[in-house]
Amino acid sequence: MHIHTYISTSLPAHTGHHIYIYGTTELRLLSAATNPPTLNSAQPRLPAMTPTNVYSPVVDVPPVPPKRRKGVQRGLEARHIQMIAIGGTIGTGLFVGSGATIAIAGPVGALVAFLIVGTMVFFTTSSLGEMATLFPVSGSFVTYAGRFVDPAYSFTLGWNYWAQWAVSLPSELSALGIIVSFWTPNVPTWIWSASILTVLVAVNLVSVKSFGEAEYWLAAVKVVAVIAFIFVGVAVDLGWLGSNPAVGLEYWSIPGAPFKNGVLGVFNVFVIAFFSFGGTELIGITAGEAKNPRKNVPKAINQTFWRILIFYILSILTIGLLIRNDDPTLLDSSTPSDISIAPFTRVFQSAGLNSAAHAMNAVIFTAVLSAGNTAIYAASRTLMTMAREGRAPAWLGVVNARGVPVASLAVTTAVGCLCFLGTVFGDGTLFTTLLHLTGLSSILTWLSITLIHLRFRAAWTAQNRSLDDLPYRAPFFPYGQYLSLALGAAVIVGMGWAALDEGGSRTPALHPPLPRAQVPQQHEPDPAARMRSRHESVAPV
Structure with missing residues (x-):
């Protein structure tokens, strides 16, 4: 069978040359004055050809689509995206690590630290939302960095972000051991x-749908638990629940309150605050896989x-x-012999809700599942994106028929196995170390998102595009x-200052060793026995 196709080339007009492909192998370069090759009667005839058109063959042969x-x-x-945004990132940073903020900075100092970090998170998320709505890709800000800043910046940011989540996975799994030991102190x-x-x-x-469905229900449990915690806490503070009278603001006037260790105490808890907010980006x-x-x-x-x-x-x-703030059962305990209870x-x-305490520990267990689920998803998608953009080995970009990046998932899981090192070094030590590593990485990621957004807006303005064309606009830009x-810059400087001051007497160490979690004997059989006095050296529990 012969296929006759006419191709118009981009040769200069004054040459008057055109290319004819006649048959399957014959290629001739003819002048404009030369007629096309004569076809015999057995060959189908083509309609009249001009240099500006491309004609399909008379014999219709369907093209082979590229692979x-x-x-x-x-x-x-939509419901998956909504619940992931509301409660998907609530994890051990809030449920477990929040106690350390009170022990280091005092009640008001911890509140100030979370307000500062929360303000930064709000504007960072708004910046990312503007770009993700316009360019919904799985690579998100890693892809945007290469497009609006520099490919080298995208390379660095991508590996940093993958490491952030890959390290977060074993930190969540290490926290799991601390939480479950509330019930099973003798199980490895x-x-x-x-x-x-x-x-x-x-x-x-x-599939990604199974991830979304699991995250939907896990996040729903966390949201309900936090709301219940706030209502119960207010009732206890006002004296409506429990055997003690109203507490009010009494613990804000004891030694170490409201600001413990001054400004350095606030800077010292920034890492924990960033870890708690980690994942808001x-x-x-998820925009790359959202309907x-x-x-x-x-x-x-x-x-x-x-x-x-x-x-x-x-x-x-x-x-x-x-x-x-001097309660020895807070996560950041003063001596290794103190226990760690969320x-x-x-x-x-x-x-006085002793059964609810066990239920709350179950909620924290659920939070670990959710946070670990998120860590695997984010790390695998980031690694896949970098591989497909040429910033990681190409085999890491392999995706199966269900849309799952299996190679990136395997590598991320291998890093998650680091949690088993906790059996050697102790769960508390490993959890604290990994917590601070991921918290610092979050700061760098959020600063990068803001910088990328500024570059994006500059490019948008340079092309004379109207802001009304944006599906979503970041407020207060x-x-x-x-x-x-x-x-972000102030936080980094302050954290460095606090770290240098660790040797002094004013501020406790930022990375104290955590004890191996265990259930204290005084919690059995009567946990309410410790609730009889508000004036002891620890909180009434």
Whole structure:
């Protein structure tokens, strides 16, 4: 069979040359004055040809489509995006690590630290939302960095962000051992870590929809728990629950309150605050696999302010009202012999709801599942994006038929196995070290998002594009972005100052060793026995 096709080339007009492809192998370069080759009667004739047209062959042979790479699937529905934005990032940083902020900075100092970080998070999330709504891709700000700043910047940011989540996974799994030891102090923690890691990998291997569905219900449990915690805490503080009279602001006037260790105490807890807020930028990653992202992403971004206010600020306020800053059971204990009990659980115990304390510990267990689920998802998608953009080995970009980046998922899981080192070095030490590593990485990530947004707006203006063409616009631009950059820089400087001052007597060490979690004997069989006096050296629990 012969296929006759005429191709018009880009040769200069004065040459008067055109290219004819006649048959399957014959190629001739003819002048404009030369007629096309004569066709015999057995060959189909072509219609008249001109140099400006391309004619299909008379014999219709369907073209072979190019082989396309498999990509991620848009399987996240509106309810998934909404719940991920509301409670998906609530994890051990708030449920477990929040007690350390009270012990180091005092009740008001911790509140100030969370307010500062929360302000930065609000403007950073708004910046990311503007870009993610216009360009909903899985690479999110890693891709934007290469497009609006520099490919080298994207390379550095991408690996930093992947490491942030990859390290966050074992930190969540290490915290799991601390939490579950509330019930099973004699069971090795590596058993729980291995079990939960297996479940998380299985969920993420199925599809992005299974990730979204799991995150929806896990986040819903956390949201309900935090709201219940705030209501119970207010009732305890007013004397409506528990066997003690109203506490009010009494713990804000004891030694170490309201500001413990002064300004350095506030700077010392910034890392924990950043760790608690870590993951708020996940909405940009999910936009690449969300259905109708231009409608669903702005709705999720608009809830950021209320999420920060209700779930973080009010929670820290409640803990500061009900637990003394010198309580030895806070996470950041003063001596290695002190135990570690989550402050959320302690508040329920102070209300006399002993069964609710166990339920709250179960909620914290759920939070670990959710945070670990998010860590695997974000790390695997980031690594896949870098591979597909040429910033990581190409084999890491392999995606299966269900849209799951299996190679990136495997590498991330391997890093998650670091949690087993906790059996060697102690769960508390590993958790604290990983917590501070991921907290610092969050600062760099959020500063980068703000910088990328400023560059994006500059490019948008340079092309004379109207702001009305943006599906979502970040509020208070550019003042909010400049404030976010200033706060981030101040936090980094302050943290360095606090770290240099660790050797002094005014500020406790930023990285104190945590004890191995265990259930103290005094909690059995009568936890309410410790609630009889508000004037002891520890909070009434």
